Amino acid sequence: MREIHVSEVTALVRKLCMEANYNLPKDIQQAFETGKEQEASPLGQTIFEEMIRNCKLACTEQVPICQDTGTAVIFAEVGQDVHLVGGAFEDAVNEGVRQGYQEGYLRKSIVRDPLRRVNTDDNTPAVLHTKLIFGEQVRIIVAPKGGGSENMSTLKMFTPAATREQIIAYIADTVVNAGSNPCPPVIIGVGLGGTADKACALAKEALLRPVDTANTDAFYAEMEREIVEQVNRSGVGPQGLGGTVTALSCAIEPYPTHIASLPCAVSIGCHITRHAEGVL
16 A cells, blocks of 8 residues: 655646646647648648747747636546545645646636636636546646637437447537637547446547547547548638648547447547646
């Protein structure tokens, strides 16, 4: 049994909140370079150049890549041989978010109540997804989610009779209909199966997969490729101003489901689909 004080959790979350907002993952940075080469529109190419410049500037100056520093979505994997001491895990996570957003000069976007709209002033509480796993480590991923892209999320409860082609069309149409709202070129996360809530969580988690990595199941890898192709034929283009690169990648995460069900959730990540991770 390994003992970890929750203050270490707080310190790591604090660090990752800032890191995720300042430094875009290397695979997405490379996708910008590739996208620029593939983009046929001169305006679209210019937009890619600005995206690349913005990314480098944020990293160099250690300032937010985007003014919308998002909801603090956090994925935590806690080893079952870890004994957390000194307080509650969730409280420690939220304290890390509080410190990271205040000390990192990150915009606070969370309101305490969805209807009364009073800001919490520290971007808490986080949206926390926790898994208990083997081992004696704690792995934490902070994935800030901007409001513009999050608002384009969808869920459809298909019947089991739905075809592969219908599901592909639904996902592609969701992205195309979103237009410029999620700040394309986008990353498409798809949760397929489980229950409605499970599919939505899977879709969000799918956004963490490196954009240059296809599904390990060839069946779903081909679906991912077809979805990206359909979206890129739409002409929405970078920032919705026309072009040939609207989506950088698609990641489908399937899960077992009930014989009467076939939920499909789509979570769209903007061109800066941010995340940073660390291990204790």
